[in-house]
Amino acid sequence: MDLSGIKESDQGSRVLPRSFYVREDVVQISRDLLGKFLITRINESLTSGMIVETEAYRASDDKACHAYNNRRTSRTEVMFGEGGKAYVYLCYGIHHLFNVVTGPENNAQAVLIRAIQAVDNIPLMLERRGRDMLSPQLSAGPGVLSKALGITTSFSGHSLLSDEGKIWIEDRNIQLQSDQILASPRVGIDYAEECVHWPWRFRIKNSKWTSKPK
DNA sequence: CGAATGATCGGCT
DNA sequence: GCCGATCATTCGA
Numbered sequence: 001m002d003l004s005g006i007k008e009s010d011q012g013s014r015v016l017p018r019s020f021y022v023r024e025d026v027v028q029i030s031r032d033l034l035g036k037f038l039i040t041r042i043n044e045s046l047t048s049g050m051i052v053e054t055e056a057y058r059a060s061d062d063k064a065c066h067a068y069n070n071r072r073t074s075r076t077e078v079m080f081g082e083g084g085k086a087y088v089y090l091c092y093g094i095h096h097l098f099n100v101v102t103g104p105e106n107n108a109q110a111v112l113i114r115a116i117q118a119v120d121n122i123p124l125m126l127e128r129r130g131r132d133m134l135s136p137q138l139s140a141g142p143g144v145l146s147k148a149l150g151i152t153t154s155f156s157g158h159s160l161l162s163d164e165g166k167i168w169i170e171d172r173n174i175q176l177q178s179d180q181i182l183a184s185p186r187v188g189i190d191y192a193e194e195c196v197h198w199p200w201r202f203r204i205k206n207s208k209w210t211s212k213p214k
Numbered sequence: 215c216g217a218a219t220g221a222t223c224g225g226c227t
Numbered sequence: 228g229c230c231g232a233t234c235a236t237t238c239g240a
Contacts, residue, residue: 095222
């Protein structure tokens with residue numbers, strides 16, 4: 001694992017608690033999720049990766065958010081719930097995009113996980129992706145990382161708060177300094193008018209495991 | 215009920 | 228760089 005510039009201690013890992021997710025500021029949570037580990041366990045098979053790229057979305061004033069303007073539908077309902085759940089939806093009829101619901105109840109916001117650095121059980125992730133060699137293409141991009149981890153829309157609404165479930169996020173004591181985080185505009189949201197330019201896309205500086213910056 | 219539309223990806227030129 | 232894939236969701240009739 002390439003951890004250049006990243007400090008790692010050998011303290012035990014821990015599941016991120018409810019208090020991490022229910023904070024008000026989804027932009028801060030987006031930054032805090034960098035360096036955390038997204039883990040799935042499906043049919044007793046565990047796969048994981050370190051989060052290296054995220055995007056923030058919030059309903060209150062962000063036209064790019066599915067729940068903007070208090071748009072409450074069966075799809076977006078989970079975003080109005082309390083933070084600490086998965087929001088997964090299908091994009092372009094093909095891709096399952098995984099988001100972390102954040103904030104208190106009735107404050108709809110979410111963080112899209114855009115890229116991970118594969119860590120545990122890379123052979124299974126390669127198999128799910130139909131690839132032979134480990135490369136950033138395995139998991140750089142929100143659609144492909146879901147495929148690598150086996151995440152589908154059926155995960156939407158699932159709690160992230162227990163490592164007894166099939167999906168959760170852990171802190172493994174990776175400490176990132178703020179100068180190791182780069183911000184840029186989000187992609188694929190041209191309809192979002194002035195919000196297009198908001199620098200709500202975050203990545204770990206110098207990580208080769210992110211998708212390409214805009 | 216029909217039609218439009220994506221928070222993307224990979225293959226082809 | 229461009230383009231088609233492919234379907235759940237959404238909205239309006």
